[in-house]
Structure formats: structure tokens, C-alpha cells
Amino acid sequence: MRIRPLQTPTPPSSTTGSAPVAQRGASQAIAKSAANTSPSPAKLDGMLLGADGKSYPAGTPYTQVPSTQPSSGKGQGTLIFVNGMGETPASSRGQAQRIANATGMNVVPLYNATEGGLKDLIQSVGDTFDLGTNKAVDSLADQVYAQLIAGQPVRLMAHSQGGLITSRALTDVRNRLVAEGGMTRDQAQERLGLVGVETMGSAAPSWPDGPKYVHYVNRSDFVATFLGVGRPLTHPGKDAKVVSFGRFNPFGGWFGGDGHDTSTYLKHYVPFDDAARA
DSSP states (O other), X not given: OOOOOBOOOOOOOOOTTTXXXXXXXXXXXXXXXHHHTSOOGGGGTTOEEOTTSOEEOTTSOGGGSOOBOOTTSSOSSEEEEEOOTTOOHHHHHHHHXXXXXXXXXXXXXXXXXXXXXXXXXXXXXXXXXXOSOOHHHHHHHHHHHHHHHTTOOEEEEEETHHHHHXXXXXXXXXXXXXXXXOOOHHHHHHHGGGEEEEEESOOOOBOOSSSEEEEEEETTOHIIIIISTTSSSOBOOTTOEEEEESXXXXXXXXXXXXXXXXXXXXXXXXXXXXXXXX
16 A cells, blocks of 8 residues: 655645735735645655655655656666765755666655754764664665565665665665574575665765675765775675776865765766676
8 A cells, every 4th residue: 555645735825816815814824834834854864755746754665656757758667866964855856866867767765864064974973883873774774675575676876975874774684684584694695686786975985795886986075085985995895896987186075076966976877787797
């Protein structure tokens, strides 16, 4: 059964000009009240953002959420996208459209909510060391686990902190396949082979073995180069492909630079199967 989306009530429309002043005033008050009840980004943490402008609760199968399609028409397959820190729901949806256009796939954003720079940074540190609770991690893990238990493949794409969330969620899924799914560790790793992961400027330095990975690293992106798999002594996952481009510039993604932007990364996108085989 399809789970109904959470949505802000739409106030009744008013007829300007002919409506009495009191009626117009009441309509304006209703509209203002409805606007004030729009959920904050924090309340959407871990939820799925539909292309219909509605937000769907965590646990809703992503296959039941209206996906963002390429501008050229319906895409081939669907991927889940996890955004980085500091993104609003609107910007996450905007990134989803650019990803759909670049990959030719339908995209369902799984929202990693922002609560301000400091809180986002603290949460990212926690994700790096698998500390604390992150609703986006739990939501993504549930989506992937449900697919793998059913023997179905799943595609993921992540940017920046979204990479930390994805790495942490995949580790949780591996552990659940053993603890709840009754698999051995080797069987769990083999089942994770149904997962295809692409990252752009990820902040995650370590990834569990099993999934097929393609990591994009812009050498002028501080996050990917100094925190993610662009630096030495990391584990991008067994047989992972790391696609590097650009020239080294530690300030490229900071102080107004665009080195960390998804739009910069998507200019260098290679179809997943081609990159994975390269």
C-alpha cells in the first residue's frame, strides 16, 4: 500500500476584487498560517523528496516515490541521491534534476537535513567515526536492506557528507544482513554486490567491501582531497574505481570556489557501467 506523503495543507484560493474585505482578510490569514506550518529542513531529515513537491516519510519504498526524471524524458532505472551538508530541500531537488540529466536515470533524493553550519559539521564528524544518530543514515540503510533482502539491485549517488552517510549506512546494512538476515559475513559481502555506488566529492575515507564503487575526486576539492579517498591511506572499497580530475588547489572548493559543487563533478561524469569496467 502506498504511504501517503506529508504535505502542507493548501489554503482555499480567494477571489480578488469581488470578495468582501473580511473574507479576503480571512483568506490571507489562512494562507499565512499555512505558510508558517511548512516543515523546517530538520523535520524532513531522512525523508524522501518527491518530484511532485511532496515529502515522503522514511520507510516509504523509494520505488513508490515520484522520481525526478531527465529533462529529455523518462530515465533508465532509478537511483537514490544523498546530498551534502548545508543543503535545503529545494537545493537537493535542484541537484537531483542535474543528476538525472547527466546520468539519464530517474532520481529520488533522500534528504540529509541542514541545521546550520556548526551542527552539520559536528554531525559529519560523528558520521566519520560512526558516532551518534543520523536519521538519514538509518533511512538509507532501511532502503538498501529492503532491496537486498529481496535480492534486488539498488543504485546510490552521494555528494560530500552524503558520502559519509552512505558509507555508514552500507556498513549498517552489512551488519544487519548477518545479524537479521542470517547470512555469514562472506555472504553479506556478496549480497552487497547488488549495490552500485557513485560519489562526488565524498568526505568518507573508508567504505565497506562488496558494493561496486566509482568515486569522483576533483583535485581542487578540499573535501575529497583532504578528507575523502583523494588522500593517501584510505579504503575506497575493494575493486573501487577512483576517477580523478583537475589540478591540485586546496582552496578550490572554499572561499567562493566551485571545486566542490555537484555541477563541477557532473561535467566529468562517465556512465556507471563504463567507469566500473575501466
